[in-house]
Amino acid sequence: MMNPLIPLLVAIPLAGAFLTIIIGRFITAIPRYMALATLLITAFISFWLLIAGGDDRSVYIMGGWEPVNGVAIGIHLVHDGFSALVLCIISFIGLLSVLYSVSYIARYTSENYFYALFCLMIAGMNGVVLSGDIFNIFVFLEISAISSYALVAFGVEKNELEATLKYQVLGAVASFMVLFAIGFIYWGAKTLNIADIRTVFSQGHEKGYYLLVQILLLTGFGLKAAIIPFHAWLPDAHSSAPSPISAMLSGVLIKAVGIYVIIRLFFNMFEITEAMAVLITTLGALSMAVGVLLAIGQWDIKRLLAYHSISQMGYVVMSAGIGMMLLARGIRPEVAALAITGGIFHMVNHAAFKGLLFLNAGAIEYSAGTRDLHEMGGLGKSMPVTSATSLAASLSISGIPPFNGFFSKLIIIVAAVMGRFYLLAALAAVVSIITLASFMKFQRYAFHNGEQVKIRKEIREVPVPMLLSMITLAVVCLLLSLLALPGIRDAVLTPATDILIDQMKYSSQITGM
Amino acid sequence: MNGMTVIVKKTTQLIAGIIFLYGIYIILHGHLTPGGGFAGGVILAGAFILLILAFGSDFLHLVREERGSTLYENLAILIVLFLALSGLVAGAGIFFDNWLPHGTPGELVSAGLLPLYNIFVGIEVAASILTIFLALVIFKEEVLK
Numbered sequence: 001m002m003n004p005l006i007p008l009l010v011a012i013p014l015a016g017a018f019l020t021i022i023i024g025r026f027i028t029a030i031p032r033y034m035a036l037a038t039l040l041i042t043a044f045i046s047f048w049l050l051i052a053g054g055d056d057r058s059v060y061i062m063g064g065w066e067p068v069n070g071v072a073i074g075i076h077l078v079h080d081g082f083s084a085l086v087l088c089i090i091s092f093i094g095l096l097s098v099l100y101s102v103s104y105i106a107r108y109t110s111e112n113y114f115y116a117l118f119c120l121m122i123a124g125m126n127g128v129v130l131s132g133d134i135f136n137i138f139v140f141l142e143i144s145a146i147s148s149y150a151l152v153a154f155g156v157e158k159n160e161l162e163a164t165l166k167y168q169v170l171g172a173v174a175s176f177m178v179l180f181a182i183g184f185i186y187w188g189a190k191t192l193n194i195a196d197i198r199t200v201f202s203q204g205h206e207k208g209y210y211l212l213v214q215i216l217l218l219t220g221f222g223l224k225a226a227i228i229p230f231h232a233w234l235p236d237a238h239s240s241a242p243s244p245i246s247a248m249l250s251g252v253l254i255k256a257v258g259i260y261v262i263i264r265l266f267f268n269m270f271e272i273t274e275a276m277a278v279l280i281t282t283l284g285a286l287s288m289a290v291g292v293l294l295a296i297g298q299w300d301i302k303r304l305l306a307y308h309s310i311s312q313m314g315y316v317v318m319s320a321g322i323g324m325m326l327l328a329r330g331i332r333p334e335v336a337a338l339a340i341t342g343g344i345f346h347m348v349n350h351a352a353f354k355g356l357l358f359l360n361a362g363a364i365e366y367s368a369g370t371r372d373l374h375e376m377g378g379l380g381k382s383m384p385v386t387s388a389t390s391l392a393a394s395l396s397i398s399g400i401p402p403f404n405g406f407f408s409k410l411i412i413i414v415a416a417v418m419g420r421f422y423l424l425a426a427l428a429a430v431v432s433i434i435t436l437a438s439f440m441k442f443q444r445y446a447f448h449n450g451e452q453v454k455i456r457k458e459i460r461e462v463p464v465p466m467l468l469s470m471i472t473l474a475v476v477c478l479l480l481s482l483l484a485l486p487g488i489r490d491a492v493l494t495p496a497t498d499i500l501i502d503q504m505k506y507s508s509q510i511t512g513m
Numbered sequence: 514m515n516g517m518t519v520i521v522k523k524t525t526q527l528i529a530g531i532i533f534l535y536g537i538y539i540i541l542h543g544h545l546t547p548g549g550g551f552a553g554g555v556i557l558a559g560a561f562i563l564l565i566l567a568f569g570s571d572f573l574h575l576v577r578e579e580r581g582s583t584l585y586e587n588l589a590i591l592i593v594l595f596l597a598l599s600g601l602v603a604g605a606g607i608f609f610d611n612w613l614p615h616g617t618p619g620e621l622v623s624a625g626l627l628p629l630y631n632i633f634v635g636i637e638v639a640a641s642i643l644t645i646f647l648a649l650v651i652f653k654e655e656v657l658k
Contacts, residue, residue, distance in 0.1 A: 064607040
């Protein structure tokens with residue numbers, strides 16, 4: 001018996017989106033609660049599947065088209081340790097962003113479109129994460145991408161439109177490359193199922209063709225994930241969007257449709273080769289270092305945070321790359337597992353603290369009406385909760401114990417040292433220090449720099465729903481440190497790592513052999 | 514826009530109905546012949562767009578029209594979703610399960626739920642293409658003002 005909750009993770013947000021438009025047309029106060037309810041149910045299901053799912057990963061076959069002779073013919077939704085974790089991130093950060101939006105979006109017009117697009121984006125991301133079929137990944141990728149284009153432009157001012165245009169053009173290039181690669185794969189493998197593709201390619205393939213497909217997919221999803229040579233759209237898009245959307249884009253979207261798919265495809269679909277591992281590690285290290293260097297000079301808080309997203313995603317990509325490199329060489333699989341665990345852990349942590357930081361930035365913008373660090377100062381007195389929560393998030397992102405960022409960075413650095421990548425370990429440590437410097441600047445200029453005369457109006461703390469989601473995320477930043485404890489790590493992070501490392505596990509659960 | 518000449522208007526009136534019927538034919542035979550919900554839906558939208566082009570935007574109250582088409586679009590896609598979900602409660606209990614009796618292959622009423630999917634996908638596509646067209650026309654009118 002297949003678990004009926006799995007397709008509901010896509011169906012419920014979709015239904016929520018369209019019901020919101022219909023009902024919101026007649027009753028304007030309803031949409032926000034409907035979106036909230038949708039996200040609550042989705043979050044509940046994701047966490048239920050994470051906890052109760054445990055070890056028996058489940059595959060859902062749409063329409064009951066069972067595999068014939070071990071060849072998958074239907075559309076598969078795959079729920080395993082890794083996707084369970086990402087689903088939880090999506091729905092949890094989504095829930096808090098909607099809660100935050102209840103007050104924040106009230107100043108914009110046509111609220112119901114906002115919530116409808118929001119639910120649509122969640123449905124798209126859930127679909128990407130669940131899909132076990134590369135063409136469906138593309139379809140859901142487009143659903144989430146197109147709704148995020150519209151959400152970035154939600155303010156319809158000059159900046160927003162410029163940012164969304166840039167985002168759309170680069171997003172379309174990315175989608176084109178992904179589609180192109182899917183076409184090549186279908187031509188070569190005659191199948192679209194990820195597990196099947198692996199089986200077909202493992203029986204022999206042409207080297208140049210294989211490399212072309214890999215490069216196309218890495219470029220396409222790298223553009224979505226904003227790894228460094230492909231990052232041009234991210235600072236504009238993430239800083240122009242309304243703040244809850246920035247939190248979603250930076251905290252969730254680049255992971256779900258970028259990093260997650262890259263990791264999934266390069267571990268579970270392609271054979272791990274050393275050349276690809278070196279390339280991915282280099283890209284990761286490059287984004288880590290260049291992202292943080294670009295962030296130093298920023299005075300617009302949301303741009304600063306956006307550049308830090310690039311840098312922090314670099315950590316995830318780099319540690320996945322280190323894991324790939326060790327697996328390709330076939331030495332010390334336990335260190336590879338540690339590196340990948342560190343990467344996934346950092347991905348979860350980044351969702352919490354970067355989401356929180358963007359919500360803080362939104363709160364500052366909401367009260368003080370500015371995003372420029374030069375014009376702020378002394379906000380710590382008038383906005384104590386925002387100040388305290390952003391301190392927690394800043395300490396997390398800079399890797400100060402006992403916050404979550406410390407533990408994931410520690411695991412990554414330890415794994416790099418154990419795998420004898422001393423240079424990468426040193427680089428990760430240095431980047432962490434520069435991050436700390438950058439966030440000390442943010443804390444000082446925004447909250448502690450004495451009263452500034454430039455802001456005339458009286459500054460008050462933001463409304464309760466916004467405070468509630470910020471406080472929850474700050475607590476989560478602390479609680480996620482617990483994932484480093486062996487017992488909890490084995491329950492949550494290890495299944496995710498196992499599915500990536502064990503070459504046979506992923507395909508065997510789909511073909512049922 | 515005031516629309517085109519009487520000749521164009523009259524011809525369009527004659528043709529639009531036939532195009533509309535053809536769209537319905539394509540949708541209903543979706544499970545038997547080439548085409549289906551999407552192709553038929555585009556043809557349905559074409560009939561409406563032809564009328565709007567011939568009679569001009571003053572003739573039809575575009576904004577009200579656009580509201581209606583959005584509503585139809587959302588309703589149709591919701592029904593498609595509920596048809597998919599109905600598989601969870603009826604039959605084998607699988608999402609997207611084709612639980613209605615399949616009938617004799619080749620007959621108009623056969624293939625279980627597929628004709629229903631086709632019909633609502635057709636409505637959805639027709640309404641959404643009409644919405645896109647209307648949105649562009651309304652935008653242009655607003656710019657001209």
